[in-house]
Amino acid sequence: EPLYEGHRAVWIREVDAQTFEPVSDAVVAVNGGVDLSEQPVWIEGPHLYKVDGKYLLSAAEGGTGPQHSQVILIAKSPLGPFTPHPDNPILTQRDLPEDRAEPITSVGHADFTQDSEGNWWAVFLGTRPYQGNEYNTGRETFLMPVSWDNGIPRITKPGDVIPHVIDRPALPAQPKASLPLTGNFTYTDEFEEDVLPLHWLTVRIPAQKAYRLENGELVLEARADGVGSPGQPSxxxxxxQHTNAEAYTEVSFVPGDNDDEAGIAAFQNDAAYYALGLSMSEDGKAIVRLRKRAGDATDKDGEIVAEVPAATPLGASLKLRIVSRGPEIDFYQAARGDDWEPVALGEDSTILSTEKAGGFVGTLLGVYAQSAGD
Known part of the structure; x- marks a missing residue:
């Protein structure tokens, strides 16, 4: 039974290596965390290592926020009893000033490995907030070297600042990745392949595919389930991947109704998004509409932030662009080239942050199409 909010335990049992059937009863390996008297929260994500004849149980402690950390407990047997090491935590940033520049925070969920030369490394999760505990990029994976100190692997010492850049491990050069994963980059998808790359995501697993690839274009089926719907939006x-980022697309869409819309969206979840779409006014003119839902909206379509004449007439293609600047986000349209016209500037991007929207997987930038009819 939990003794307080966030009280958790790590259990361990022996299983058959072939069938995974239990061999022994489960026993408590860690109760609460390193020091139960201090009411630690959310002990989770355990890993077990055998090093120099001892068993090291490594686990995350402190929750997924700025108090996150990684701790080590030691035993002579894989079933324990496990004793917390006195030098915990082995990874955290909670002891640093909150107002430090360009912080990396909420670090934990570490795993260890060795390279071919015997050097130890750790991969772990962390976040890069642009202010306070607000970030739109979700939890990210970090890599750091590991030193051994007083019999345990150490990623950070008290007061250490996790760097944004380190020297890479001495590993053989790898083939260039098909999709950039780090640093500054520009990526354009011309939709010339037979299938979409795996980095393209849907909100939920669709029962029926709502798109097709055709002559270098991504063709979306305009569905009644729109962005923010609990169903299956197109x-x-x-x-x-960046705090300062932009995304744009060119839309070819002929709405048949004022509620028909197609465009580009910045989406955290069903209740936290911006949707910038090409639509039609009641008098049949092409318009660009910006909608926002900030968690407390009762209407799944959110509130209309801006509605302006489209830069192109009805039936012509239109370029739409989103620019993310930390806590602010801008929206543009263009008829051609880089002649961008603002639709709305300096909108509140923090509604997409984990702090306000919940979750920790980060914002999605993508294209959508929705229709009021069938």
Missing amino acids: FLARRQ
């Missing part, structure tokens, strides 16, 4: 997107 929405394809990829993760936002």
Whole structure:
């Protein structure tokens, strides 16, 4: 039974290596965390290592926020009893000033490995907030070297600042990745393949595919389930990987109704998104509409932030663009080239942050199409 909010335990049992059937009863390996008297929260994500004849149980402690950390407990047997090491935590940033520049926070969920030269390394999760505990890029994977100190692997010492850049491990050069994963980059998808790359995501697993690839274009089926619907919207997107980022697309869409819409969206979840779409006014003119839902909206379509004449007439293609600037986000349209006209500037991007929208997987930037009819 939990003794307080966030009280958890790590259990361990022996299983058959072939069938995975239990061999022994489960026993408590860690109760609460390193020091139960201090009411630690959310002990989770355990890994077990055998090093120099001892068993090291490594687990995350402190929750997924700025108090996150990684701790080590030691035993002579894989079933324990496990004793917390006195030098915990082995990884955290909670002891640093909150107002430090360009912080990396909420670090934990570490796993260890060795390279071919015997050097130890750790991969772990962390976040890069743009202010306070607000970030739109979700939890990210970090890599750091590991030193051994007083019999345990150590990633950070008290007061250490996790760097944004380190020297890479001495590993053989690898083939260039098909999709950039780090640093500054520009990526364009011309939709010339037979299938969409795996970085394109849907909000939920669709019962029926809502798109097709055709002559270098992504063709979306305009569905009644729109962005923000609990159903299956016609929405394809990829993760936002930078605090300062932009995404744009060219839309060819002829709405048949004022509620028909197609465009580009910044989406955290059904209740937290911006949708910038090409639509039609009641008098039959092409318009660009920006909608926002910030968690407390009762209407799944959110509120209309801006509605302006489209830069192109009805039936002509239109370029739409989203620019993310940390806590602010801008929206543009263009008829051609880089002649961008603002639709709305300086909108609140923090509604997409984990702090306000919940979750920790980050914002999606993608394209959508929705229709009021069948």
